[in-house]
Amino acid sequence: MQDVRAKAAGFIRNPIWYGTLILFGVLSIGAVVLGVKQISYVHPGPAIAVGGLAIIVLMVGGVIGDLWRAHYSPPPRVLGLELLVNRWQAFEPREHDSEILYEQISIALSIAELAYSRLDEIRFIKTFPGTKIKSGTFLLRPGTDSPLVLKFDKVANIHKEQERYKHCVGRRLRRVPGEPWDPPQRHGKIQGEDWGAITYSLVGDDLERLQTFGEYYMTHDNPQQIENVLKHIFEALSPWWRNPIDRSDPCARWERNTLYEEYNRLTRKQHQMQSGIAKSGQVMQIETLQNITANHRYVDLDSDLRLRNSLNWVRAVFEAGRLGEWVTEVGLRRNSIVHGDFHAGNVLISEDNYGQLRAWVIDFPHTHLGPTVQDVARLEADIKFGLLPDDTLKDLSIHDIHDFETDLLPESDQPTPPIVALMPNQEAPTDEQLQKAWKAVCLLRSEAQKYMAGNDARPYYLALLHATLPVLYYRDRTPRQKLYAFISAALLCQRLCG
Numbered sequence: 001m002q003d004v005r006a007k008a009a010g011f012i013r014n015p016i017w018y019g020t021l022i023l024f025g026v027l028s029i030g031a032v033v034l035g036v037k038q039i040s041y042v043h044p045g046p047a048i049a050v051g052g053l054a055i056i057v058l059m060v061g062g063v064i065g066d067l068w069r070a071h072y073s074p075p076p077r078v079l080g081l082e083l084l085v086n087r088w089q090a091f092e093p094r095e096h097d098s099e100i101l102y103e104q105i106s107i108a109l110s111i112a113e114l115a116y117s118r119l120d121e122i123r124f125i126k127t128f129p130g131t132k133i134k135s136g137t138f139l140l141r142p143g144t145d146s147p148l149v150l151k152f153d154k155v156a157n158i159h160k161e162q163e164r165y166k167h168c169v170g171r172r173l174r175r176v177p178g179e180p181w182d183p184p185q186r187h188g189k190i191q192g193e194d195w196g197a198i199t200y201s202l203v204g205d206d207l208e209r210l211q212t213f214g215e216y217y218m219t220h221d222n223p224q225q226i227e228n229v230l231k232h233i234f235e236a237l238s239p240w241w242r243n244p245i246d247r248s249d250p251c252a253r254w255e256r257n258t259l260y261e262e263y264n265r266l267t268r269k270q271h272q273m274q275s276g277i278a279k280s281g282q283v284m285q286i287e288t289l290q291n292i293t294a295n296h297r298y299v300d301l302d303s304d305l306r307l308r309n310s311l312n313w314v315r316a317v318f319e320a321g322r323l324g325e326w327v328t329e330v331g332l333r334r335n336s337i338v339h340g341d342f343h344a345g346n347v348l349i350s351e352d353n354y355g356q357l358r359a360w361v362i363d364f365p366h367t368h369l370g371p372t373v374q375d376v377a378r379l380e381a382d383i384k385f386g387l388l389p390d391d392t393l394k395d396l397s398i399h400d401i402h403d404f405e406t407d408l409l410p411e412s413d414q415p416t417p418p419i420v421a422l423m424p425n426q427e428a429p430t431d432e433q434l435q436k437a438w439k440a441v442c443l444l445r446s447e448a449q450k451y452m453a454g455n456d457a458r459p460y461y462l463a464l465l466h467a468t469l470p471v472l473y474y475r476d477r478t479p480r481q482k483l484y485a486f487i488s489a490a491l492l493c494q495r496l497c498g
Contacts, residue, residue, distance in 0.1 A: 075109070076116050076117065077120065077122075078123075079122070079124065081105060083124045083138060084104050084105060084108065085101065091133040091475050104152055107152065107196060110185045115184045119142055120143065121143065123140070125140070128348075129214050130345050131343070131474050131476050135151070137150070137151045138150050139210060148200065149177065151197065151198055152195060154196075155194040158198045161363070162179075164364050165180055167250040168364070168367045168368075173236065173237070174239070175235075175360060180198050180199070180364075181200075181201070183197070212348055213347040215349075217229075218389075221436065223435060227440070232359040236359040236361055237361065240338065240339075251368075260318070262370055263318070266469060270311065270314065272472070273470070274292060274311055278292055280482040286301065289486070294309070294315045297312050301487075307402075307486075310490050310492070310493050313496075314469070317496070326456055334453060335370060338368065339366070339378075340367050340374070342376075343378055343382045344383070344386065344387060347359055347360070373448045373452060376444050376445075377460060380467070381468050381471065383441065384485075384488065385468065385471045385477065385484055385485045385488075386474075386476075387437070388481070392433040392434065393481065393483075405484070406491060407424050407426040408438070409491045411495070412495075418457060419456070421457045422445045422448065424441075469489050472486060
């Protein structure tokens with residue numbers, strides 16, 4: 001209704017449309033008078049002629065008015081662009097990153113002009129945290145309408161998202177926004193790839209208080225509150241996770257054939273991982289990390305702390321196809337539809353005035369048929385290496401971080417780590433932030449156990465390794481967070497096959 005009023009106001013403000021409307025009214029009145037008074041010996045011919053002329057005037061005036069507005073009417077004001085600038089600056093951009101900000105602003109302005117030309121303004125009212133400088137998710141209010149979630153992405157991903165929403169999302173998940181909309185826009189070019197934006201419509205109250213799960217986690221210190229919102233997230237994904245699909249399902253077309261294809265990011269980003277942990281070593285003055293390569297089997301972080309070099313493990317074990325027979329054994333894991341990029345920024349949390357929570361899931365270009373535990377592991381990695389505050393990690397020594405992660409990933413005295421090995425075997429730490437992360441991880445591991453039919457913990461360890469190693473090159477992660485991820489990856493490699 002608000003959109004209709006905005007269009008009507010725009011119609012009246014356009015001088016050509018306004019004049020057309022007046023002339024149409026005069027001619028219409030004339031036609032009525034001619035008809036009622038029966039003026040002319042050939043009644044009702046003149047009345048019909050004048051009425052037809054009024055309709056022609058309206059149609060021609062409308063076309064000319066559209067052309068006039070397209071060329072002479074100013075586009076809507078775009079407010080809140082400083083949010084785009086502030087987000088870009090938070091990544092400590094390099095010189096060549098300037099094109100990213102330029103293209104994002106250009107895309108936003110083109111959406112205002114082409115998709116919302118009848119409105120006075122559109123406003124960016126909130127930015128959501130994210131890990132990639134080229135992406136970006138924002139809350140956008142067009143005029144006085146309900147807010148939309150707008151996300152910058154590659155045009156190829158936007159097309160993937162619309163296709164996978166159709167086959168994998170829309171008819172299954174209830175806790176998602178409406179169908180993704182690719183608004184009229186002029187696409188940009190970032191590092192040789194076409195970029196654009198996609199929007200999601202939301203329904204509900206107090207949407208301006210919308211938070212990502214990451215923001216909710218950081219602003220709520222009570223572990224019980226975190227457990228409660230995680231259960232809402234599990235419930236939102238339950239139509240996918242709890243219902244395996246067969247090969248005849250349309251979504252099955254996006255299934256990877258082997259685990260090596262499923263987790264190929266472990267090999268594709270080796271150089272970035274090495275560079276990321278080396279830079280962290282320089283900042284923290286850890287010499288062995290500054291000079292790290294994939295050639296050494298072990299890394300000595302301290303005189304009495306030797307770790308399996310995960311970069312070497314990926315090359316010597318994963319890339320060489322030596323994971324062992326467990327990857328092909330039937331029943332060790334369950335496949336279902338998975339999100340494929342299930343981090344804390346792709347889950348939105350709304351809370352009404354009565355404290356009722358609702359979880360929304362967005363961003364589906366990577367949705368496919370794969371290991372259910374992959375989504376759970378991705379969220380665990382985000383909690384440990386992104387949401388655990390850097391100040392908390394700074395208060396811990398390298399040995400403290402190693403001990404904390406060893407408790408979360410306990411060794412097994414059996415040759416094959418059983419599922420029970422997923423659960424920590426110590427009491428939760430007393431530190432408030434460590435305790436919150438500990439309890440969240442326990443809940444996630446408990447959920448993961450539901451989707452592992454065999455008694456082997458390694459399918460989850462591999463999924464967690466796949467989510468952990470990329471942290472080494474994320475630009476929004478601190479050197480301490482990357483060090484923690486490196487230590488965790490070392491322990492995971494030891495648990496997988498040494």
